[in-house]
Amino acid sequence: MGKRILKALGGVTVVLLGLAVIVWLVWIPSAREVGYEFVSTWGEPGNAPGQFHDPTGIAVTATEVFVSDARNARIQVFDFDGHFKRQFGTKGDGPGRLGRPMNLRIDGDELYVADYWNDRIQVFGLDGAPHRSIGKSGKDPGEFNAPGGVAVAGNGDLYVADFYGQRIQQLHADGSFVRQWGHTGKVGIRAGEFNYPTDVALADDGTLYVADGYNDRVQVFSPEGRFVRKWGGPFGMNIFGPFNGWFATVTRITLDSSGNVFVADFYNNRVQKFSPDGTFLSTFGSKGTGPGQFEKVIAVAVARDGTVFVADFANNRIQKWQPKP
Amino acid sequence: MKIIRHSIAALMLLLLIPTAQASGPSYALQVDGLACPFCAYGIEKKLSSIEGVDDTQVNIKTGEVIVIMAEGAPLAEDLARKKVKDAGFTLRAFSRRSK
Numbered sequence: 001m002g003k004r005i006l007k008a009l010g011g012v013t014v015v016l017l018g019l020a021v022i023v024w025l026v027w028i029p030s031a032r033e034v035g036y037e038f039v040s041t042w043g044e045p046g047n048a049p050g051q052f053h054d055p056t057g058i059a060v061t062a063t064e065v066f067v068s069d070a071r072n073a074r075i076q077v078f079d080f081d082g083h084f085k086r087q088f089g090t091k092g093d094g095p096g097r098l099g100r101p102m103n104l105r106i107d108g109d110e111l112y113v114a115d116y117w118n119d120r121i122q123v124f125g126l127d128g129a130p131h132r133s134i135g136k137s138g139k140d141p142g143e144f145n146a147p148g149g150v151a152v153a154g155n156g157d158l159y160v161a162d163f164y165g166q167r168i169q170q171l172h173a174d175g176s177f178v179r180q181w182g183h184t185g186k187v188g189i190r191a192g193e194f195n196y197p198t199d200v201a202l203a204d205d206g207t208l209y210v211a212d213g214y215n216d217r218v219q220v221f222s223p224e225g226r227f228v229r230k231w232g233g234p235f236g237m238n239i240f241g242p243f244n245g246w247f248a249t250v251t252r253i254t255l256d257s258s259g260n261v262f263v264a265d266f267y268n269n270r271v272q273k274f275s276p277d278g279t280f281l282s283t284f285g286s287k288g289t290g291p292g293q294f295e296k297v298i299a300v301a302v303a304r305d306g307t308v309f310v311a312d313f314a315n316n317r318i319q320k321w322q323p324k325p
Numbered sequence: 326m327k328i329i330r331h332s333i334a335a336l337m338l339l340l341l342i343p344t345a346q347a348s349g350p351s352y353a354l355q356v357d358g359l360a361c362p363f364c365a366y367g368i369e370k371k372l373s374s375i376e377g378v379d380d381t382q383v384n385i386k387t388g389e390v391i392v393i394m395a396e397g398a399p400l401a402e403d404l405a406r407k408k409v410k411d412a413g414f415t416l417r418a419f420s421r422r423s424k
Contacts, residue, residue, distance in 0.1 A: 056362055070362065100366045116363075117370050146367055163363055164413070196413075198363060214360065249361050266361050298362065313362065 027234050028243045029280040033273070036284040036308060036321040038292030042082030043317035047072050050084040052316040057149075057252075058299045058309055059104035059111065061126065065301070065309050066111055067318060068101035075101060075113065075128070080307065082318065088128030093118045096130030103149030103161075103199045103252055103299060112150045114160070119144040121160060134158060134175040139165065139184055141177035149199030149211070149252070159208060161197040168200055168210055179225060181210075189215055189238045191227045201253045201261070203276065209261055211253040216240040218253060218263060218278065231278040242268050245280040256302040264310075269294040271310055271321075289315055348379060349394040355418035356409055359388045364414070371408040375400065391422070 043052050057068030064085065065078045073091035075098075078084055089098040099117025106112070110131060111124045119137035121144075124130055135144045145164035152158060156173035167182035182194040189195060198213040206223030216239065217232030230236035233246040240248045248267035255261055259276040270285035285294045295314035302308050308321040359365060365383040368390055372381045377398025382391040390409075394400055402419045409416040 054362060070366070100370075102363070102366075116366055146363075146370065148363060164367060196363065213363065251361060251363070296361070 027245065029245050031244065031282045032279065033282040034324045035282040036271075037324050038284075039307075039320040039322050040082060041291060041312070041317050041319045042078070043312075045316040049076070049087060050078075050082075052076075052318075055311040055313060055316060055318065056100070056102050056298055057104040057114070058301045058311045058318065059106045060301045060303045060309060061106055062304060064126070065318065066104055066106065066126075067311065068104055068113065068299075070100045070102065070116075073098045073101070075104075075111070075124070077128075078318070080303070080320070082320070086128060088124065095133065096122070096124070098122070102147075104301075105150050105152060107152035112152060112158070114147045114149050116146050116148065116163075119146065121147060121150050121158060134171065134173075135160070141180070142169070142171055142175055144169075145185075148197065148213075151200045151202040151208075153202055153206065154204075159200045159202060161200050161210065163196055163198060163213070166194050166196065168194070168197060168208070181208075181221060181225070187214075191219070191230060192221075194219075195238065198251045199253050201255050203255060203259050207276070209253050209255070211250040211263065213250050214238070216247040216250060218250065218261065218274075220278070229278055231274070240267075244283060245272070245274075247272070251297075252299040254301055256306065257304050262300045262302055262308065264297045264300045266296050266298055266313075269297055271297055271300050271308065284321060285310070292319070292321075294319070349377070349396040349398050350400070351391055351393045351422045352400050352405070353418075353420050353422050354390040354392060354405060354409065354416055356388050356390055357415045357417050359383070359385050359414065361385065364412070368409065368412045368414065371412040372405070375404060375408060388417075 052069050053071035056070040059066045067076045074087050074089040076087045102114040102116045113122045115122045120133045120135045122133045147160050148163040149161040158171045160169045167180045169180045170178040187195045195215040196213040199211040201209040208221040210219045217236040219230045220228040233239035247265050251266045252264035261274040263272045269287040272283045273281045294312045298313040299311035306323050310319045369381045377395045379395050380393040406416045
């Protein structure tokens with residue numbers, strides 16, 4: 001009797017080990033690049049220039065870094081070495097005022113801000129001058145319920161991650177509705193459905209990448225709007241984890257000049273990099289407060305020369321990384 | 326010298342008292358499922374829409390939300406529960422904090 005139980009247990013162990021090996025081989029890819037090295041960091045808690053109270057978004061031009069400083073209701077601008085240059089925005093809902101600015105996107109000489117509490121996308125000049133705003137509170141087409149991120153197409157169309165709206169909306173530059181992905185206000189885990197989407201990115205050819213926040217995955221749609229693929233853990237179905245190619249809450253997605261995909265992996269305290277087709281390339285970051293460590297990675301931006309800037313949320317600082325030689 | 330310093334400190338305390346008295350009751354809400362700043366700001370936004378709310382403070386790590394009301398404006402538990410639900414979360418505990 002005892003022998004039989006031992007035999008059965010042995011069999012179960014072998015099966016479990018076999019499954020673990022399969023999971024490892026199929027869903028835990030190895031790095032294909034040498035990765036990134038830490039360069040420098042700047043910022044500390046506070047409300048003075050160069051200090052942060054919840055940095056939540058980041059975007060770069062060829063020479064400057066723009067940071068959403070959410071609880072200070074402002075955008076701060078730095079050079080690539082972290083020297084403070086200027087700031088704009090104050091708390092409120094009028095033109096140029098901000099209510100928890102989140103992910104940022106730069107297109108041409110304009111900065112697009114997901115103005116989370118004000119349910120709109122605000123557009124500023126790079127000097128901080130308010131240009132216009134798009135959208136208002138609501139559930140109808142062209143309205144928002146806490147926009148988390150925005151991307152801008154070559155023709156000026158906006159793609160907006162509507163966080164509580166559980167959808168991605170495409171709007172013309174004047175705010176008129178074009179189409180949407182996802183069911184308004186309804187969470188879903190199947191392809192084309194969302195679970196609190198936080199951000200979007202557009203490739204040069206119009207391919208749309210979505211940071212599907214609490215589904216712990218990335219979803220990709222063709223320029224025509226068809227679902228193409230998803231990734232993030234087994235089957236890309238809301239299975240989170242700390243392994244390569246897995247996520248634990250996705251809060252930002254952005255592309256480099258080659259179309260590679262960078263993802264802020266919030267609870268895993270790291271940035272992950274993928275090829276345009278979702279092949280895992282490399283990752284960097286670990287939990288902590290030391291140089292090169294993170295307390296929740298919330299946003300990432302990539303400069304044209306490949307330098308990567310990361311918003312280190314709970315450490316209230318920005319980190320600069322570069323590709324290893 | 327010591328007396329002058331004590332007098333200044335006492336004067337500063339007196340100046341602070343009216344400010345402290347101006348704020349109303351505060352409440353501690355325990356919320357399940359707070360995952361990131363997107364949620365925290367969502368809850369803050371919903372709770373701030375209640376008339377009489379002066380300030381909200383969210384601790385993502387502990388899931389505790391502190392709601393500070395204006396003087397003479399109590400917060401009804403049912404309303405707080407509805408707002409938390411609207412933000413996509415579940416209210417687990419609600420209590421008035423002692424001053």
